[in-house]
Amino acid sequence: MTARTDKIDELAQRAAESDAGVSLAAAAWRRLRRNPVFLVGAGIVVLFVVLAILSPLLAAHDPADPMLGDQVVRARNEIPPPQPGHPLGGDQVGRDLLSRLLVGAQQTLLVGVLATLIGLAGGLVLGTLAGALSGWVDTVVMRAVDVMLSIPGLLLAVSIGALFAQPNQYTVILAVAIVQIPVFARLLRGSMLAQRHSDHVLAARALGVRQRAIVFRHMLPNSLGPVIVQATLVLAIAIIEAAGLSFLGLGNPDDRLPEWGQMLGQAQNVIDSHPQLAFWPAGCIIVVALGFTLVGESLREALDPKSRR
Amino acid sequence: MLRYTVRRLLQLVFVVLALSLLLFAWLRSLPGGPVSALLGERITPESRARLTAELGLDQPIFVQYFKFLGRAASGDFGVSTGVQPGDSAAAIFVQRFPATLELSVLAIVIAIAVGIPLGYLAARRRGGLLDNLSVVGSLIGVAVPVFFLAFVLKQVFAVELGWFPTTGRQEGGLDATRVTGFFVLDGLITREFDAAWDAVKHLILPAIALSSIPFSVIVRITRASVLDVLDEDFVRTAESKGLTTQVITRRHVLRNSMLPVVTTIGLQTGALLAGAVLTEKVFAFPGIGQALAIGFERRDYPVLLLLILSAAGVFVLVNLAVDLSYAVIDPRIRTGSGGGR
Numbered sequence: 324m325t326a327r328t329d330k331i332d333e334l335a336q337r338a339a340e341s342d343a344g345v346s347l348a349a350a351a352w353r354r355l356r357r358n359p360v361f362l363v364g365a366g367i368v369v370l371f372v373v374l375a376i377l378s379p380l381l382a383a384h385d386p387a388d389p390m391l392g393d394q395v396v397r398a399r400n401e402i403p404p405p406q407p408g409h410p411l412g413g414d415q416v417g418r419d420l421l422s423r424l425l426v427g428a429q430q431t432l433l434v435g436v437l438a439t440l441i442g443l444a445g446g447l448v449l450g451t452l453a454g455a456l457s458g459w460v461d462t463v464v465m466r467a468v469d470v471m472l473s474i475p476g477l478l479l480a481v482s483i484g485a486l487f488a489q490p491n492q493y494t495v496i497l498a499v500a501i502v503q504i505p506v507f508a509r510l511l512r513g514s515m516l517a518q519r520h521s522d523h524v525l526a527a528r529a530l531g532v533r534q535r536a537i538v539f540r541h542m543l544p545n546s547l548g549p550v551i552v553q554a555t556l557v558l559a560i561a562i563i564e565a566a567g568l569s570f571l572g573l574g575n576p577d578d579r580l581p582e583w584g585q586m587l588g589q590a591q592n593v594i595d596s597h598p599q600l601a602f603w604p605a606g607c608i609i610v611v612a613l614g615f616t617l618v619g620e621s622l623r624e625a626l627d628p629k630s631r632r
Numbered sequence: 633m634l635r636y637t638v639r640r641l642l643q644l645v646f647v648v649l650a651l652s653l654l655l656f657a658w659l660r661s662l663p664g665g666p667v668s669a670l671l672g673e674r675i676t677p678e679s680r681a682r683l684t685a686e687l688g689l690d691q692p693i694f695v696q697y698f699k700f701l702g703r704a705a706s707g708d709f710g711v712s713t714g715v716q717p718g719d720s721a722a723a724i725f726v727q728r729f730p731a732t733l734e735l736s737v738l739a740i741v742i743a744i745a746v747g748i749p750l751g752y753l754a755a756r757r758r759g760g761l762l763d764n765l766s767v768v769g770s771l772i773g774v775a776v777p778v779f780f781l782a783f784v785l786k787q788v789f790a791v792e793l794g795w796f797p798t799t800g801r802q803e804g805g806l807d808a809t810r811v812t813g814f815f816v817l818d819g820l821i822t823r824e825f826d827a828a829w830d831a832v833k834h835l836i837l838p839a840i841a842l843s844s845i846p847f848s849v850i851v852r853i854t855r856a857s858v859l860d861v862l863d864e865d866f867v868r869t870a871e872s873k874g875l876t877t878q879v880i881t882r883r884h885v886l887r888n889s890m891l892p893v894v895t896t897i898g899l900q901t902g903a904l905l906a907g908a909v910l911t912e913k914v915f916a917f918p919g920i921g922q923a924l925a926i927g928f929e930r931r932d933y934p935v936l937l938l939l940i941l942s943a944a945g946v947f948v949l950v951n952l953a954v955d956l957s958y959a960v961i962d963p964r965i966r967t968g969s970g971g972g973r
Contacts, residue, residue, distance in 0.1 A: 469647065470647055474940065474944050475947060476903065476906060478924070478943060481928060482928075482940065559774075559775060567910055573928065594783055595787070595791070616775055617771060
């Protein structure tokens with residue numbers, strides 16, 4: 324065809340692709356669908372979530388059963404090598420490594436998701452209070468948040484973790500979650516403050532909409548974008564920090580239901596002779612954290628109005 | 633500017649005081665406690681009661697707190713019960729702080745010296761191989777647990793290849809002269825260059841491990857910020873005026889894109905101590921981080937309290953320095969009162 328019709332076709336196609344009249348979420352989704360970074364990240368996340376959900380079916384052996392224990396000779400520093408039925412071999416007490424990794428996926432994601440949800444819930448309450456009420460509530464909440472933010476994250480998590488007499492799964496989750504509360508609170512307050520004088524809030528106020536409705540129907544939904552992005556990134560941070568707690572001896576000592584950070588922490592004593600015991604859980608942590616980070620970063624890009632082209 | 637600085641410093645005092653109260657209450661409620669940690673297996677009810685009274689732990693908590701504040705004002709933060717039993721917490725801080733400072737400075741220097749040029753080049757050649765590599769690398773960099781990276785570095789470069797020492801700050805046999813407590817600096821001052829070089833070799837691997845997160849973040853922020861600035865009209869104007877790339881880079885692009893980068897460097901520097909807890913433990917590096925790790929294990933309240941407080945103090949001070957540096961980098965920003973508003 325002629326160059327002219329080509330150009331018209333191209334224009335028509337561009338018009339069809341443009342974001343005019345499309346909501347932010349729909350436009351973001353359209354950009355995401357074509358973003359390879361998002362696709363890779365989402366692929367990783369979906370794969371591990373499926374593995375985690377199906378792990379009771381996929382794990383061939385009981386993760387707590389030292390079935391290969393007779394092959395462990397501590398004096399000669401021997402652990403069971405890969406063998407039929409146990410493709411990755413056993414761990415330092417003879418439990419099937421692959422089954423532990425699979426069950427570990429479930430436990431690790433559970434820690435990440437619960438910690439993020441608790442942090443998010445706490446941050447939503449504090450941030451909404453501060454952003455909606457302002458005045459002395461705002462001052463008190465934000466001062467408290469500033470004090471918490473003045474300790475580096477992991478250090479705060481470790482301090483909280485050390486509070487509990489017997490560390491267990493839930494103290495780890497709590498320690499990691501509390502650290503995230505001020506981050507979410509700050510984020511939410513900032514984005515609600517920015518809206519307080521925006522046109523849609525003024526319009527709602529002029530129409531006589533009650534304060535509570537303005538906060539929950541107008542300001543809060545419009546502030547959620549950055550919060551969702553942050554939550555995705557926190558999922559990665561939570562998993563890594565839980566591993567850090569385990570490494571410092573503040574993790575869950577009950578290893579019948581393994582978690583990757585805990586496996587990595589326990590492997591540190593034998594890492595010189597058997598690095599594979601550390602490499603497998605560490606590799607899983609890195610890949611899953613990378614997956615969540617990729618999703619978070621591409622979400623951030625997609626939701627940012629500046630990056631619309 | 634002065635008024636703003638003073639106000640921020642007053643806020644710092646408030647933060648540290650509030651934190652000291654919180655930490656004090658917290659650490660006192662830790663289970664186990666220093667008494668069990670000190671006495672260990674040989675504990676009897678009588679010895680427990682005697683030591684509790686000796687340490688003043690039998691008094692009401694607010695009495696303990698005000699006594700602590702009074703002593704702290706004169707620099708007495710109590711005696712270590714676990715990290716280096718018998719030494720004063722303040723002495724432990726003074727002795728270990730230079731080690732962590734050396735480590736942190738080297739880590740942040742590595743992160744800046746490699747991160748900013750890499751982020752800049754990546755932005756300049758957007759979509760190229762270097763760009764993609766640096767983006768992927770910076771994403772992986774934050775996903776790797778710091779202590780695992782430290783393990784791998786130690787295993788490969790210290791144990792297998794033997795290029796670097798595995799643990800510590802300096803070989804004991806060197807018998808280096810101590811002047812400032814900064815081992816590298818000491819070696820240079822006293823012209824014991826082998827001692828200085830040995831101290832540097834002990835620093836390299838932990839510093840690389842520690843720099844992984846700030847490095848990744850700096851690369852990413854530099855790249856994003858340079859991309860933003862390259863899009864600006866004034867860069868196009870400068871190009872159309874026929875200025876050389878070098879001048880445009882230095883005067884227009886870099887200067888304008890450094891504001892978010894400086895913020896990031898500040899935040900990351902303040903947060904280094906958290907990574908140092910993990911890194912120093914792996915390399916048995918006798919700094920603040922290792923003391924914190926041991927302190928948590930052995931419930932050493934006086935040491936923990938002083939170290940966490942000083943970590944928070946440093947964090948807040950670094951952030952203040954960052955805020956003040958904005959005015960230098962970007963003259964449009966007026967700090968605090970005054971100005972045209």
